[in-house]
Amino acid sequence: MQWHILGAGAIGCLWAHCLIKAKQDVRIILRNEVHLHTYKATSRLHYTDMDARKSHSFPQAELPSDAAPITRLFITTKAFSTQDAIDSIRHRLVDNAHIVLLQNGMGQHEQVCNQLPHCHVWGASSTDGAYLTSPFHVTRAGKGETIIGLLSRYNKLSDFPLLLPEKMDDLTVHLTQNISLYLWRKLAINAAINPLTALLDCRNGALSSVPAYRQKVSIICKEIEAIAESLHQPLFEDSLEKHVFSVAELTANNFSSMHQDVTHKRKTEIDYINGFIQAQSALKGLDTPFNKQLITSIQAKPHS
Known part of the structure; x- marks a missing residue:
């Protein structure tokens, strides 16, 4: 199953690494050619767990301007970058694409739902801790849980379980009817x-x-x-x-x-x-x- 992740900060890199460990096809969308060049210097994510054990994963990297369609997308940018993020990949979103907003703050969720009525929009709240020591080097700072729930008015909560792998050892995910x-x-x-x-x-x-x-x-x-x-x-x-x-x-x-x-x-x-x-x-x-x-x-x- 293919996921795109827009926002290569700590949480975006954490999810990219964990989804790849769960044998998912992950593509990270990078802001510009400079970031793409930085990533391609090694073409890998560096992950350090809470016991200081190091490992690597190898997501593919793309630019927003690429033409490949997006069917499943995590947006992990800062909240104030949400509008620019959506605008940058709007041409790639297929009808009925699933978009998960895994961000701090509020206000951007309603905006995305209104702008993308043809997509399934989900909200997510996480207590996982992670930070970047340098670009694409993520360190796990704490294990929490991620709660995901429906934001779009015309979808069903039961649509979501099929999207994520059954077993994700490094992430704990729960669904809720009341994401608000x-x-x-x-x-x-x-x-x-x-x-x-x-x-x-x-x-x-x-x-x-x-x-x-x-x-x-x-x-x-x-x-x-x-x-x-x-x-x-x-x-x-x-x-x-x-x-x-x-x-x-x-x-x-x-x-x-x-x-x-x-x-x-x-x-x-x-x-x-x-x-x-x-x-x-x-x-x-x-x-x-x-x-x-x-x-x-x-x-x-x-x-x-």
Whole structure:
């Protein structure tokens, strides 16, 4: 079975490697000739597992401008690149193509569904941890699970199991009838951890261990919970704050993706994380001053 993966970051490379191990035909779509040349220098993905064992896989690489049809696609780009990603390969999508959005943030999902009514669009939320040490060198930082659910209005959840191999040793995948719940849960936790760690220049664990940082977590969590409640959107049976601290402790030595983006002066996903929450609060007429402050502070950071 053939899969294309658009977005050769850490999660894209992780999925490419794991799908190949499960004997799938994987093609990674690279942004331009420069990235393609970099990949073709070795034509392999380098994978380091959590026990520091190294292995390789050999997906084929393509450019968006290629003509080969796409029937199954993972989009693992940053959320703000989704529109450009879709535009770059739109001419290659067959009718009834399956597209899985495995990304942080929210807002882009509805956009893709509206623009591609002839495709089956799926949302995915993952707690797997991975990072790149250099292009196409991915290191596994934590094993979690990936929840996949239907976003398109005219498809059935039962359409999906046939798309993935039955046995994937390195990935745990579950299907859900309510992907919105999992997208919101991931969004809420990211909205607390990502901007705070980026602005405080700390690892995730500091949010739980430093009393002054814990207070900031409490403030943003209360604002997020108020917005979710106004939208009648459940989050957790207990408090969001408890789950944020739990994730911070489980990933205590990690730097969040937004911290890494700010450190390397890259564009962040703040508009699709806290920005999405701010847009929802505006629709409901709610005041969320701390969330707004986080957005403004992150947006003021220099980036290329």
